[in-house]
Amino acid sequence: MISKTPRTSWSGPFRGIKLLKSDDNGSTWHRVDRLGGLRKIGPSDDARNEVIPEEMFFLEEHGMPHQEQEAYPFSFVDFVQHGRDNSAASDDWLYIYSPEGAHSNKLLLARVDKEKLGVRAQWQYFVRHDEDGQPVWSPDITQCGCVHKFPEKSADGNYFGWYSWLPSVVWNPGLQLYIMVNGGTYAGHGMTDSDRDYYDRWMHTRTGSLGFWYSENPYGPWQRFHYTDYWTNDRRHRHALAYSLAGESGSAGSGIVNQKVEPRPSPNESTQTRPPWTSTMRFTRVSPIPVPGHLGSSRRKSSNTRS
Numbered sequence: 001m002i003s004k005t006p007r008t009s010w011s012g013p014f015r016g017i018k019l020l021k022s023d024d025n026g027s028t029w030h031r032v033d034r035l036g037g038l039r040k041i042g043p044s045d046d047a048r049n050e051v052i053p054e055e056m057f058f059l060e061e062h063g064m065p066h067q068e069q070e071a072y073p074f075s076f077v078d079f080v081q082h083g084r085d086n087s088a089a090s091d092d093w094l095y096i097y098s099p100e101g102a103h104s105n106k107l108l109l110a111r112v113d114k115e116k117l118g119v120r121a122q123w124q125y126f127v128r129h130d131e132d133g134q135p136v137w138s139p140d141i142t143q144c145g146c147v148h149k150f151p152e153k154s155a156d157g158n159y160f161g162w163y164s165w166l167p168s169v170v171w172n173p174g175l176q177l178y179i180m181v182n183g184g185t186y187a188g189h190g191m192t193d194s195d196r197d198y199y200d201r202w203m204h205t206r207t208g209s210l211g212f213w214y215s216e217n218p219y220g221p222w223q224r225f226h227y228t229d230y231w232t233n234d235r236r237h238r239h240a241l242a243y244s245l246a247g248e249s250g251s252a253g254s255g256i257v258n259q260k261v262e263p264r265p266s267p268n269e270s271t272q273t274r275p276p277w278t279s280t281m282r283f284t285r286v287s288p289i290p291v292p293g294h295l296g297s298s299r300r301k302s303s304n305t306r307s
Contacts, residue, residue: 003076004051004059011201013071013101013162015051016059019118031055032118057120062141064102067195071101071162073108073144080169080178080218081241086114088171095218097147097167104164105150105184109219111137126219135219148222150182151209154229158191158206160184161198168240169218180213180222181239183231207232210239 003014019032020041030038031047034057041047053059063070080095082088093111100106109126116122124137125144138144153159164184172179185208187193188200211227 001057001077004056012199014075016056016061016072016075017077018055019057021118032057034120036116036118062144064100066102066162066198067193069195069199071199073101073141074098074110075101076166078166078168080171082171088173089114093218095169097169099165100146101162103152104162105152105160106146107148107150107165107167108144109147110144111219129221133221147220148213150184150211151227151229153193154186154206154209156229158229159187159193159197160209161187161200161203163203164208170241171218175214176216178215178218179241180215181210181241182213183208183210183239206230 002018002020004016004018005011006013006015021030021032021038022028029041031041032038033054039047047055051059058072058074060072061074063072074096075098077096077098080097086094092114094114094117096110096112098108098110100108110123111126112119112123121139123141124139125141126147127136127138127143127145129147130136135147150165151160161184165182167180167182169178169180171177185203186206188197188202189205190197191205192198207230209227209229210231211224213222213224215222
């Protein structure tokens with residue numbers, strides 16, 4: 001899933017996503033349209049940048065305002081990880097999380113049969129948990145509800161911006177639990193709840209937050225077991241858990257990959273040799289994750305609940 005920015009440079013909010021598929025480990029790629037149709041996309045193909053409904057899997061749908069300016073759900077997504085080929089999953093669904101967009105601290109969720117990922121009409125959207133804690137689903141994106149709510153601002157009053165709260169969720173076979181890592185980046189230079197700060201592409205006034213949550217099921221409910229408003233002295237804003245380090249014998253060992261996008265550090269560097277924004281990655285091993293010891297003893301429930 002590739003998110004599309006409003007312009008050709010880094011900015012937000014994202015307008016939608018393009019679904020790309022490769023059957024040969026990335027040697028060739030195909031765009032998947034909403035009906036599941038394939039179109040081969042080369043590295044220099046102009047179709048890579050076409051932003052029309054026929055090419056985009058989601059595009060500016062179900063927009064909601066922050067204050068006045070709108071943003072869109074499912075324009076920025078991440079899949080729940082069940083190992084290679086989804087082999088550790090207990091059902092045949094793929095689960096896809098997304099921040100709401102206009103209020104990024106509201107987490108949304110969709111699911112689709114693993115054999116029908118490329119057919120939009122087969123997607124179902126989380127509406128709510130019923131009285132028994134089971135998920136209710138709808139094929140209508142306008143009915144999607146919030147599966148979990150993260151902090152809107154820090155304890156000292158700084159608001160998070162649009163590029164926040166995209167989770168990384170991994171099934172941990174040792175704990176028999178889903179572990180989520182997530183965090184927020186602070187809004188613009190003023191870190192207020194205004195549209196100007198919320199949608200500002202600048203997100204480095206303060207270092208971002210970091211938290212961990214757990215659940216017995218990929219659809220929640222989620223319980224927090226660690227959180228800090230400001231993590232490290234660097235400007236990190238994208239965290240991802242490494243499934244390959246998930247514990248297999250009761251341990252909670254894992255790791256975080258942190259992505260940083262920041263302005264070019266030196267104004268004297270030539271714009272001919274470096275882009276105006278750079279992206280770097282850092283891996284941090286986290287072991288053990290301090291999940292409460294009484295948890296993780298039971299297998300997750302089946303998710304074949306009512307729609």
